[in-house]
Amino acid sequence: xxxxxISIIQNILSANDAxxxxxxxxxxxxxxxxxxxxxxxGAGKTxxxxxTIKNLTNxxxxxxxxxxxxxxFDADRASAAGATAIxxxxxxxxxxxxxxxxxxxxxxxxxxxxxLIVENVGNLVCPASFDLGTALxxxxxxxxxxHDKPHKYPSMYRGVDYVILNKIDLLPYxxxxxxxxxxxxxxxxxxxxxxxxxxxxxxxxxxxxxxxxKRINEYRTLLVE
Amino acid sequence: xxxxxISIIQNILSANDAxxxxxxxxxxxxxxxxxxxxxxxGAGKTxxxxxTIKNLTNxxxxxxxxxxxxxxFDADRASAAGATAIxxxxxxxxxxxxxxxxxxxxxxxxxxxxxLIVENVGNLVCPASFDLGTALxxxxxxxxxxHDKPHKYPSMYRGVDYVILNKIDLLPYxxxxxxxxxxxxxxxxxxxxxxxxxxxxxxxxxxxxxxxxKRINEYRTLLVE
Numbered sequence: 001x002x003x004x005x006i007s008i009i010q011n012i013l014s015a016n017d018a019x020x021x022x023x024x025x026x027x028x029x030x031x032x033x034x035x036x037x038x039x040x041x042g043a044g045k046t047x048x049x050x051x052t053i054k055n056l057t058n059x060x061x062x063x064x065x066x067x068x069x070x071x072x073f074d075a076d077r078a079s080a081a082g083a084t085a086i087x088x089x090x091x092x093x094x095x096x097x098x099x100x101x102x103x104x105x106x107x108x109x110x111x112x113x114x115x116l117i118v119e120n121v122g123n124l125v126c127p128a129s130f131d132l133g134t135a136l137x138x139x140x141x142x143x144x145x146x147h148d149k150p151h152k153y154p155s156m157y158r159g160v161d162y163v164i165l166n167k168i169d170l171l172p173y174x175x176x177x178x179x180x181x182x183x184x185x186x187x188x189x190x191x192x193x194x195x196x197x198x199x200x201x202x203x204x205x206x207x208x209x210x211x212x213x214k215r216i217n218e219y220r221t222l223l224v225e
Numbered sequence: 226x227x228x229x230x231i232s233i234i235q236n237i238l239s240a241n242d243a244x245x246x247x248x249x250x251x252x253x254x255x256x257x258x259x260x261x262x263x264x265x266x267g268a269g270k271t272x273x274x275x276x277t278i279k280n281l282t283n284x285x286x287x288x289x290x291x292x293x294x295x296x297x298f299d300a301d302r303a304s305a306a307g308a309t310a311i312x313x314x315x316x317x318x319x320x321x322x323x324x325x326x327x328x329x330x331x332x333x334x335x336x337x338x339x340x341l342i343v344e345n346v347g348n349l350v351c352p353a354s355f356d357l358g359t360a361l362x363x364x365x366x367x368x369x370x371x372h373d374k375p376h377k378y379p380s381m382y383r384g385v386d387y388v389i390l391n392k393i394d395l396l397p398y399x400x401x402x403x404x405x406x407x408x409x410x411x412x413x414x415x416x417x418x419x420x421x422x423x424x425x426x427x428x429x430x431x432x433x434x435x436x437x438x439k440r441i442n443e444y445r446t447l448l449v450e
Contacts (some may be wrong), residue, residue: 041265041349041378067349071376089382092380094319094350110295121379123394124266124348125294127317143360144369144392145267151296153266155317167369200399 016130019098021064023105029112032063033219034118036096036132038156039140040149041122046074046165047199048140049117053081055209056115060216063113065104067096067121074119079177084108098133108194114216124149135219136161143167143176150184157167158188162195164208169198241355244323248330248358253334257288257443259280259343261321261357263364263381265374269391271299272424273365273433274342278306280434281340285441288338290329292321292346299344309333320351323358338443339441349374353381360444361386368392372402374411375384387420394423 023124028033039045046066053062063077064085075087086104088096101118110116118134120127139160141149144167150157157163164180182194195211197204228379235397241340243320264270271291278287289303289310300312311329313321322405326343345352345445369392375382382388388410407419420436422429 039373040267040347040370042367068377071373073376094348113442121350122265123319123348127347127348128353134310142267142369144367144395145265148296148298151298152293154295170369170395170398173395193262 006081009148013026013129016098020131020133020197021104022133023098024101026102026105026110027116028223030113031109031220031223032116033216034112034134035136035138036118036127036134037120037138037140038120038124038127038160040142040145043122043140043142043145044199045119045122045140046077046198048197049074049078049083049119050081051199051202051205052079052117052209052212053083054211055144055205057082060114061112062210063108063110063116064119065101065112066119067100069121070094076114077176080117081129083111090121094121094123096120096132097130101132101134115212123157124153128153128159134214135200138162138164141165143170144174147177147181150188154188157185159188160192161190162185162211163194165194165196166195166199168203169201229390229449235328237331237362238354243361244327245356245358248327249360250318251327251330252341252360253266253357253448255333256445256448257338258441259324259341259359260361260363261343261345261352261359262363262365263345263349263352263385263430264347265349265370267365267369268347268370269424270344270347270365270408272309273391273422274299274303275306275435276424277342277437278303278308281431282307284337284351285437286337288333288335288341290326292325294318294346294383303344307354309338311354315346318354319346319348321345321357322355326357326359340437350379350380353384361389361440363389366390366406367432368401369399370394372406373409375406375413378412381395385414385417387418387436388414390419391424393421393428394426409429 066074067088070179072087075085078085137160287308291299292313297312301308302312362385
């Protein structure tokens with residue numbers, strides 16, 4: 001990689017970090033807890049969001065910001081499930097960045113919500129490099145992807161605060177060693193929690209909902225202190 | 226995006242294209258038919274390569290060049306299956322580029338092989354922008370990823386010469402509408418062939434092997450003319 005290219009990439013990342021900090025402050029002012037939800041294409045981010053909206057809509061006011069290269073499919077699904085949804089089309093870019101999120105944040109009254117879910121572009125590589133300014137980073141892995149993914153995508157697995165392993169209803173039909181996956185994850189990210197769920201059957205999701213409630217409370221408590 | 230950033234990206238892509246052309250000539254000189262195999266993480270590229278090696282090793286001399294961010298897992302699997310394998314670790318980069326492939330090509334006697342399979346980094350976005358200089362681009366999609374992927378990753382689906390839909394053994398257990406997938410693909414890429422397979426059970430793979438033989442023969446015939 002040329003020195004010029006490295007320098008440009010550093011400039012882009014450092015500009016991104018400044019806007020991410022701005023987003024973090026906007027969200028704090030509105031006391032709005034937020035997660036950056038990342039995954040491979042098709043791991044189940046949108047289905048997890050649908051389930052979250054359907055189950056928590058009476059308890060939490062949820063805002064969803066959906067990042068996709070093209071289409072409004074995901075925002076349409078979040079909206080149909082009962083949340084307020086904003087679509088960002090990246091127009092080819094392989095990840096969301098803090099500037100894109102900033103523009104979306106300015107379209108909503110953040111004070112009207114308890115939980116913001118930012119659905120990143122389906123990609124296990126590039127989104128890991130761009131801080132968005134959300135409170136936490138959550139990764140959705142899925143059983144059919146294979147148990148070797150922490151080893152093969154270390155930046156993503158190292159940088160997240162919570163890992164949800166989805167599609168456990170498919171465990172009988174594919175070769176997936178949960179302990180191998182868990183060890184790969186722990187080697188990179190020893191303190192991270194791993195939750196096994198099936199967004200299709202609903203198995204395990206109650207613990208995800210509890211986790212969200214707990215984190216929202218912690219976030220607000222820290223803001224008061 | 227700033228003008229400076231656009232200009233840098235254009236420079237990178239144009240330098241890539243020049244090296245890709247160089248790779249194309251190297252492969253032609255050696256009469257070595259080659260494919261650039263792309264997919265999401267976990268769609269089944271490596272299992273397809275293993276099956277291809279095991280089934281064709283008596284008929285074709287196969288070279289595999291594996292691109293990964295980290296680990297040598299995939300090259301190890303290709304090598305264990307009986308092929309000559311070279312690993313490229315991109316060290317964080319989200320795609321292979323023509324320069325990386327060029328370095329790998331110079332490590333092998335290309336005249337000793339009939340088929341080169343380049344396994345790209347698992348990513349449905351970035352690899353689509355980088356021509357490697359291979360004869361054809363092949364995409365492995367998979368049933369658990371969902372039938373909406375052509376709509377959501379149009380650059381990838383538009384730019385490939387052949388699409389293999391893997392993991393059809395999971396069709397009974399997930400919501401996947403093959404016709405919706407096929408229509409999404411045809412809207413972007415009307416002339417592309419779609420093949421349904423299960424690398425796990427072997428279903429459909431004989432047509433993939435026939436396709437490879439046919440393409441290798443066509444490639445060599447065109448070189449003679």
